[in-house]
Amino acid sequence: MRRRSEMLTDVELEFMVALWEIGKGSVRDVMAAVTGETKRAYTSVATVLKILEDKGYARSERQDRSLIYSPVVQRADYEGRSLKNLSDSLFGGTPTALVARLVDNEDLTDEMIQEIKEIIDTRIRKDDG
Amino acid sequence: MRRRSEMLTDVELEFMVALWEIGKGSVRDVMAAVTGETKRAYTSVATVLKILEDKGYARSERQDRSLIYSPVVQRADYEGRSLKNLSDSLFGGTPTALVARLVDNEDLTDEMIQEIKEIIDTRIRKDDG
DNA sequence: ATTCATGTACTAAAACCGTAGTAGATATAT
DNA sequence: ATATATCTACTACGGTTTTAGTACATGAAT
Numbered sequence: 001m002r003r004r005s006e007m008l009t010d011v012e013l014e015f016m017v018a019l020w021e022i023g024k025g026s027v028r029d030v031m032a033a034v035t036g037e038t039k040r041a042y043t044s045v046a047t048v049l050k051i052l053e054d055k056g057y058a059r060s061e062r063q064d065r066s067l068i069y070s071p072v073v074q075r076a077d078y079e080g081r082s083l084k085n086l087s088d089s090l091f092g093g094t095p096t097a098l099v100a101r102l103v104d105n106e107d108l109t110d111e112m113i114q115e116i117k118e119i120i121d122t123r124i125r126k127d128d129g
Numbered sequence: 130m131r132r133r134s135e136m137l138t139d140v141e142l143e144f145m146v147a148l149w150e151i152g153k154g155s156v157r158d159v160m161a162a163v164t165g166e167t168k169r170a171y172t173s174v175a176t177v178l179k180i181l182e183d184k185g186y187a188r189s190e191r192q193d194r195s196l197i198y199s200p201v202v203q204r205a206d207y208e209g210r211s212l213k214n215l216s217d218s219l220f221g222g223t224p225t226a227l228v229a230r231l232v233d234n235e236d237l238t239d240e241m242i243q244e245i246k247e248i249i250d251t252r253i254r255k256d257d258g
Numbered sequence: 259a260t261t262c263a264t265g266t267a268c269t270a271a272a273a274c275c276g277t278a279g280t281a282g283a284t285a286t287a288t
Numbered sequence: 289a290t291a292t293a294t295c296t297a298c299t300a301c302g303g304t305t306t307t308a309g310t311a312c313a314t315g316a317a318t
Contacts, residue, residue: 010218012305017218026265028265042308044307046266047307064265064315065264065265065315066266067265079220080234082215083234089139090211095241098231104205104209105224112223113256114253119225119228120232120242120249121246124242124246134274138275156295157294157295170278171278172277173277175297177276177277179296180275193295194285194294194295196296
């Protein structure tokens with residue numbers, strides 16, 4: 001009795017990212033915009049797009065014979081939802097723990113760290129008014 | 130021909146978190162340590178623990194009649210792996226975009242932001258020497 | 259009009275996920 | 289020794305996920 005998750009599966013996310021990138025497009029457009037290396041049949045893409053529509057992540061409108069898909073859920077929304085999900089499931093619901101682990105990564109360059117610092121500082125300044 | 134993902138599923142993660150918390154324990158111990166609200170049968174927990182062992186996330190040793198499970202993968206490792214996964218799949222592989230979205234969240238309190246800032250600053254100081 | 263190309267809808271198959279029952283082994287209690 | 293409790297191993301079931309084939313409609317080309 002599994003219930004379909006409100007989060008996207010790997011392939012759904014891959015296609016949704018493509019859809020966010022192009023803004024809107026046909027099955028063929030989305031298929032072309034997917035950056036992953038695994039080839040998929042046209043009908044596979046069509047099926048997943050329909051699933052995305054069923055899940056409420058996208059909608060479609062007919063144009064000539066084709067369906068033109070466009071996102072319903074904003075990418076920023078989903079990004080936030082994903083972070084909340086990860087934070088809750090693995091970091092005890094504390095985003096600070098998440099950041100701590102992130103900057104713990106040695107692969108992060110000095111530039112990246114500096115950039116992150118600026119993001120935080122900017123946010124703090126914004127709070128102050 | 131899907132290949133089982135190297136990432137954990139929701140329930141696997143829930144149990145693995147419990148195992149990380151207690152360090153090691155029997156099926157019953159893990160079951161007791163799970164914080165989620167959904168009740169699960171003893172055998173369900175046992176099955177998932179075995180899957181975790183199959184996936185290489187945990188190992189078991191016999192003690193009397195019971196199996197005592199313990200983590201193989203460190204929590205910090207998995208946390209990092211999860212962040213990389215999320216960053217790659219949704220944030221174009223740029224952790225800075227991830228942080229930007231994180232601090233974009235209005236639910237974050239000033240204290241949290243400040244704490245995050247300190248984490249970053251500490252990391253920068255450590256880099257300097 | 260017949261053929262060809264293209265598009266969606268339907269269907270399916272194989273693996274996976276989540277859950278848990280059943281079987282069988284074994285220790286404990288009476 | 290027999291009953292009871294507990295534990296693991298095996299199995300199964302219903303739904304999801306991923307992939308794609310087939311059927312059918314429709315517009316374009318000859």
